[in-house]
Amino acid sequence: MTTNEKNYILVNMLYILLSKIFKLFDFVKGYLIAYSYFLIPHIWFRSLGRQCCFQGFPRFGYAFRDIKIGHNCSFGIGIFLNCGPNGYIHTGKYASLNDYTYISSLYGVEIGDNTRIGEFVSIRDHDHSFADSDVLIRLQGFSGKPIKIGSDVWIGRGVFIGKGVEIGNGAVIGANSVVTKSIPSFAVAVGSPAKVIKYRTNKNQNHCILSK
Numbered sequence: 001m002t003t004n005e006k007n008y009i010l011v012n013m014l015y016i017l018l019s020k021i022f023k024l025f026d027f028v029k030g031y032l033i034a035y036s037y038f039l040i041p042h043i044w045f046r047s048l049g050r051q052c053c054f055q056g057f058p059r060f061g062y063a064f065r066d067i068k069i070g071h072n073c074s075f076g077i078g079i080f081l082n083c084g085p086n087g088y089i090h091t092g093k094y095a096s097l098n099d100y101t102y103i104s105s106l107y108g109v110e111i112g113d114n115t116r117i118g119e120f121v122s123i124r125d126h127d128h129s130f131a132d133s134d135v136l137i138r139l140q141g142f143s144g145k146p147i148k149i150g151s152d153v154w155i156g157r158g159v160f161i162g163k164g165v166e167i168g169n170g171a172v173i174g175a176n177s178v179v180t181k182s183i184p185s186f187a188v189a190v191g192s193p194a195k196v197i198k199y200r201t202n203k204n205q206n207h208c209i210l211s212k
């Protein structure tokens with residue numbers, strides 16, 4: 001074995017060791033953050049599942065709101081969860097919210113099991129009311145409807161999801177799409193406004209994978 005090859009193997013082993021240490025550090029840090037929520041229950045989460053992983057400390061609009069997170073969910077950095085008094089944010093298990101995702105709920109946002117949400121995604125179940133041009137928009141309140149995102153959905157980076165939208169199980173939403181209408185299960189939808197371009201293949205004609 002040449003010296004170059006030896007060095008290559010050594011550097012690789014060092015890299016693997018360091019990445020394992022960092023992973024362990026992230027894991028411990030995630031637990032510490034999650035545990036701090038449990039010290040004073042319900043300040044930030046009405047319920048927080050087991051083994052959730054936090055790369056960063058989420059920001060919250062208000063404390064003591066109806067935010068329920070399932071088991072094994074993961075959170076990137078810079079996540080913002082904003083929940084009004086009648087709103088809720090509920091996720092199933094193994095949901096993943098990537099960096100800088102923003103969820104704002106006055107009516108309700110539900111996210112299913114195993115759903116992946118890319119970075120810079122904005123999910124808002126309400127809009128400013130603006131019908132009356134004689135009144136400042138900021139004084140006209142809000143209108144909206146709950147949002148429901150199914151299980152095993154993949155939402156690309158930079159997507160906007162608006163009020164009343166339902167995204168069916170297994171759907172895929174392309175990066176930077178603006179979703180203003182509901183998307184059926186297993187559809188692939190892209191663009192602004194998001195339109196279905198195809199459906200994912202369904203070899204077995206049963207979607208039992210979603211119940212796992």
Ligand SMILES: CC(C)(COP(=O)(O)OP(=O)(O)OC[C@H]1O[C@@H](n2cnc3c(N)ncnc32)[C@H](O)[C@@H]1OP(=O)(O)O)[C@@H](O)C(=O)NCCC(=O)NCCS
Nearest residue numbers: 117118119155156157172173174175176177188190191197
């Ligand atoms: C939608 C996506 C998954 C591609 O799916 P695909 O089945 O490989 O689709 P294709 O690349 O064959 O594209 C099909 C058509 O949709 C268009 N398209 C694909 N993604 C698009 C998008 N985000 N916005 C607008 N159009 C898009 C393609 O240009 C193509 O158009 P054409 O038929 O006129 O040529 C991918 O483009 C995407 O958006 N991925 C998200 C990646 C991401 O955000 N990752 C980070 C989060 S984890």
